[in-house]
Amino acid sequence: MQNLTMRSIGFVHSPFSQADQIPRGLDAKHDEEGMLEILPEFEPGLEDIDGFSHLYVLWVFDRSQGYDLVSTPPCDTRPHGVFATRSPHRPNPIGLTVVRLLGREGNRLRVRGVDMLDGTPILDIKPYLSSVPEAELKRGWQAEVEARRKDSNCATS
Amino acid sequence: MQNLTMRSIGFVHSPFSQADQIPRGLDAKHDEEGMLEILPEFEPGLEDIDGFSHLYVLWVFDRSQGYDLVSTPPCDTRPHGVFATRSPHRPNPIGLTVVRLLGREGNRLRVRGVDMLDGTPILDIKPYLSSVPEAELKRGWQAEVEARRKDSNCATS
Secondary structure, eight states, rough: OEEEOOOOOOEEEEESSGGGGGGSSSTOOOEHHHHHHGGGGGGGTTTTTGBBBBEEEEEOOOOOSSSSSOOTTTOOOSEEEGGSSSSSSSOOOOOOOOOEEEEEEEEEEEEEOOOOOOOOOOEEEEOOOOOOGGOOOHHHHHHHHHHHHHSSSOOOO | OOOOOOOOOOEEEOOSSSGGSSSOOOTOOOEEEEEEEOGGGGGGGOOOOOOOGGEEEEETTTTTOOOSSSEOTTSSSEEEGGGOOOOOOOOOEEEEEEEEEEEEEEEEEEEOOOOTTOOOOOEEEEEOOOOOGGGGGGGGHHHHHHHSSSSSSOOOO
């Protein structure tokens, strides 16, 4: 593959202007409402999106610098590989969030569950179509940390 | 945001060399096994990944050209906005697949559920941590198509 150049299709409006305002921790709830504002040129791509309850939002960690292949998350005392974490310091700084769609007004999607900083560039939106049954999920080191301590500070979104 | 340049962290080995080999349709199962081969320089980022049962794989539709903001999927007779579909013809040609992790051997992850072409470039891998309960999901036009006809040809992955 040649290097691939991405561009923003819109921006997130969220209540968070600084990373330390975003709820973290194993029990963190991401219930904050926000707005996904899509650039007018892409608005036709939203046709029929309002029939879906949940969306995947792909976005850019635009205020993160560089990456670490191995690092210790705030919630743990042990290091883990970046692809086993949600760290913002990734080789390709793409974030992924599942949001609940509350409503659409033209080029704006009102959503619940934002964990992005205000002004975050959006790369793509996709419909959320199916879930892995909870009974089939294994969550590796995160589950171990949960078992060890309940009050840790670890992003689980 | 300045335009963002992405690079491949690895490649997918899959049984599919052509798009028409990939199972599609509302009842399509993606049970094929494949391999995610991560470039050696990124292998340390896989540390501890084998504790997770499921992974998100972000990848590039590297054999798609251009995009359509509105188009009619193979399964339907009505057009929909690109952000309400899984079309490969997107403003940023990023694909997203949930796979089951079967095992790791060094820089190779054996997985089930590939729906990518052989040789597809990988951008990122993230742990799958939680699901939206099925009872809360609404699936818009896809649910309507399912209700109208059971034998349609529509990607649901």
